Amino acid sequence: MEYTCHSRSQLYRWLRGEELERKERERKRMPEETVENAAMVIGMFPHMGGRKGQAYMLYHKLGSIGTKAYDRIKESVKRLLGQEVARRKLLPERSDYEHVRPEKAGEIWAEDFTELAVEGHTFKLALLLDAFDQYYLGWAVDSRATSALVAQPVDQALAQTGGVGPEKFLLSDNGSQYISSQHERSLTSAEIVQRRIPACVPQYNGAAEGGMRDIKSVFYNVWESQKREGADEEKPLVQRVRAAVAATVAIVNNTIPRPSLGGVTPADVHYGRKEAKQEEINQYRVNEEARRDFPPWKRSYWEILSSGLQADTMSDGEVLTKLAFFCRRPLRRISRRNRECVG
Numbered sequence: 001m002e003y004t005c006h007s008r009s010q011l012y013r014w015l016r017g018e019e020l021e022r023k024e025r026e027r028k029r030m031p032e033e034t035v036e037n038a039a040m041v042i043g044m045f046p047h048m049g050g051r052k053g054q055a056y057m058l059y060h061k062l063g064s065i066g067t068k069a070y071d072r073i074k075e076s077v078k079r080l081l082g083q084e085v086a087r088r089k090l091l092p093e094r095s096d097y098e099h100v101r102p103e104k105a106g107e108i109w110a111e112d113f114t115e116l117a118v119e120g121h122t123f124k125l126a127l128l129l130d131a132f133d134q135y136y137l138g139w140a141v142d143s144r145a146t147s148a149l150v151a152q153p154v155d156q157a158l159a160q161t162g163g164v165g166p167e168k169f170l171l172s173d174n175g176s177q178y179i180s181s182q183h184e185r186s187l188t189s190a191e192i193v194q195r196r197i198p199a200c201v202p203q204y205n206g207a208a209e210g211g212m213r214d215i216k217s218v219f220y221n222v223w224e225s226q227k228r229e230g231a232d233e234e235k236p237l238v239q240r241v242r243a244a245v246a247a248t249v250a251i252v253n254n255t256i257p258r259p260s261l262g263g264v265t266p267a268d269v270h271y272g273r274k275e276a277k278q279e280e281i282n283q284y285r286v287n288e289e290a291r292r293d294f295p296p297w298k299r300s301y302w303e304i305l306s307s308g309l310q311a312d313t314m315s316d317g318e319v320l321t322k323l324a325f326f327c328r329r330p331l332r333r334i335s336r337r338n339r340e341c342v343g
Helices: 008-015 030-046 051-060 067-088 149-159 181-189 201-229 237-254 266-270 276-291 301-309 318-322 330-340
Strands: 109-116 121-130 135-142 169-172 194-198
Touching: 030 051, 030 067, 030 121, 030 266, 051 067, 109 149, 109 201, 109 330, 121 149, 121 201, 121 237, 135 149, 135 237, 135 266, 149 181, 169 201, 201 237, 201 318, 237 266, 237 318, 266 276
Parallel strands: 109 169, 169 194
Antiparallel strands: 109 121, 121 135
16 A cells, blocks of 8 residues: 555555546645655654654644655655765775685585474584585584583594694684684684684575584484384483484485585595596486386386385374475474474
């Protein structure tokens, strides 16, 4: 209704099924002093909208103005204020941030942490990965996100690299755990340069942000599968979560290929197996595309799909988890269900 050229009464008649008059409503002309007074009122009380501004001007006998006209003048006043701010150069200069991209493995590391919701409990997952090939170098799980928690992935990564940190820097966000003096001391002792992204701009740490989403997507499937198999039911919940995270990291590093890496896994890139693996994959593709002697199907289409999916062997939680990935915002759906439902 705000942006149409028709009046409210015409639109209501149209909603009731009556014929809509295709006549644009003419704008009422206002005296010059009324427009000037409206701009003055907006300058004094910019929080007021059209109805309050109209009432204020009528009460103080500053002129009669419609609510839409008042809002149009308010938009113009906003533009004038913006021009004045630009003329006086009141806004601070935007700080420059050079977004450096790694050219090989081992140049830039990235760290971040996220939440895992399981059986009504929330755990913090801290991860550290190589920004070039998104190979996970370290991880840690606990009930609270502390400086000690985010230090564990760094120690694991240094153990894999023989105590050698990234060639350039370690990319972090501005979380309290990453800007703490304890974390700074642990990085300084390992001669690791820490570089923080600009505040409220998570895309500068896109490798870690995207890696978190991949880890969580695989984790919930692994978790439900382990629950169905009854693995380590006698152990505490946090230990079971850690075991599921360890299995998840192994799958993401070594099993799931990434199109951005040329169709190979992060481990293939990290350990120099990329070219050999790509050649093997290309040869397999050529052989599969050359096959023409397919035997006729002995089962129906849906029988083949059901046999491959094996939904009847899944638990209720596993079915709901897998179905969530066919909906919008699957991780949010799964986290909400895991926080509300226990067992």
